[in-house]
Amino acid sequence: MRKTLIAIIITGSFFLAFALEKEIVRFARIFAEALAVVEDNYMNPVPPDKVVYGAIRKMLRSLDPHSNFLDKKTFDRLKESQGGAYYGVGLTIGMNNNGELTVISPIEGGPAASLGIQAGDVIVAINGESTKGMDLNQAAVKLRGPKGTKVEITIRRNGVPEPLTFTIVRAEISLRSIPLSLMLDKNTGYIRIVQFTDTTASEFEKAWDKLEKKGMKRLILDLRGNPGGLLDQAVRVADFFIKDGVIVSTKGRIPGSAQTYNASLANTKKDIPLIVLIDRGSASGAEVVAGAIQDHDRGLIVGERSFGKGLVQSIYPLSGGTALALTTAKYFTPSGRCIQRDYSNREKYFTEREEEKKGPAFKTDLGRTVYGGGGIIPDSEIKPIPFSPFTQRLLSRNLFFEFANDYIGRHREEIDKGFSPDERVLAEFKQFLSSAKIEYSPEEFKKAKPELLLLIKEEIFRHLFGFEEAVRVALSFDIQLEKAISLFPEAKKLLTRRLELEKEKPPK
Secondary structure: OOHHHHHHHHHHHHHHOOOOHHHHHHHHHHHHHHHHHHHHHHOOOOHHHHHHHHHHHHHOOOOOOOEEEEEHHHHHHHHHOOOOOOEEEEEEEEEEOOEEEEEEOOOOOOHHHHHHOOOOEEEEOOOOOOOOOOOOHHHHHHOOOOOOOOOOOOOEEOOOOOOEEEEEEEEEEEEEOOOOEEOOOOOOOEEOOEEOOOOHHHHHHHHHHHHHHHOOOOEEOOOOOOOOEEHHHHHHHHHHOOOEEEEEEEEEEEEEEEEEEEEEOOOOOOOOOOEEEEOOOOOOHHHHHHHHHOOOOOEEEEEOOOOOOOHHHHHHHHHHHHHHEEEEEEOOOOOOOEEEOOOOHHHHHOOOOOOOOOOEEEEOOOOOOEEEEOOOOEEEEOOOOOOOOOHHHHHHHHHHHHHHHHHHHHHHHOOOOOOOOOOHHHHHHHHHHOOOOOOOOOOHHHHHHHHHHHHHHHHHHHHHOOHHHHHHHHHHOOHHHHHHHHHHHHHHHHHHHHHHHHHHOOOO
């Protein structure tokens, strides 16, 4: 095996020498020698794939946070994520620079999201087993499993002193790009895109047409928690709103990495006021869409500064069904803003956000000032109100789910869509917490009362009336959405100015 490994690497180095610097070939030869010494002399047998794959991952991690080596299972999962479904907990996970499993985004409608697991949570244990040293593939295998089976994960969350342990029931995870499109009122449409897959544009067109038939006169596009996905689909969604000009450009070192993606001039959708919701979990393709809409003054952006993931990964298949996801370029918005934020502090890149300053100023089509420096800064910034530590503790124990099950079993015939929890329901909830041996102070319960009423209603509606009705309950208490709706007069004025600018342009 040792001679074979050396032969493979040195032979590969020989052919690479025609295209690579001699220095790289020299280092490849050193690596082959070190690998041979490890295989011959280490105290325990060493699987060659573990050593080589680990070395490749470490090499890529030294470049940037998003370049990665994909073993066969990971590469297969990447391809799977573009369509279909699987059984699991519904989490998009990654690694921070400390090698810790980190939640990038809970998948909309999945069991993990319904329990309140959040972007930035560090998974410290799965079924009581420490995740230290566990790679993404090993974690994914442990999190997936047959429908209806349970898995326990323990997370560390910033701002919460003690680890939180969640018991999650595995379910079918739909990989639909748009799980939700509905009318918030007789005029306001709402579409949520959770990721950009190969069906996003077609799903979006169907959602638009459905809402238009229901009387949509204005739209809220919710990209909160959207980690990105396929660039061409993000461009096509932006193309629904932008009739002319650049949507996004990429710049890199290698030939072909510099690309400009323009509006197709084929948009036939009616121009209506638009507001886009983003948050700290909005990344990559979601930032492409938000940045293009903001730079072209096609709509207002509301929420929190987005993640700032503007590095373009190209997939390079390797032997054995493996691949490299290698950063080859950066994304730039139409005004020239670089989407990628600073990642010099790798330890905090995925889990914490330092107080960020505004970068250089740029101008939109109408002369509004927008800022670079990483991510998309909303036109109107508003942060969500986090649940209290007491409520988070109840969520981590799956207690709202269990109470809803218990309550519905005893009161099913009393519940319709007009149901709203009251003091009688709260009294039953207290008894339920007592039977579950949950300790809390009267002050904790009183402070959390509005949250408890909301989550009880949301879970009961999820059980009885489905995902859409549960989301309607949640949205009714969504302060970012409330702010967005209040800004539609401003969005309408912006659209009027945008249309006037288009009339002034000479025809092509």
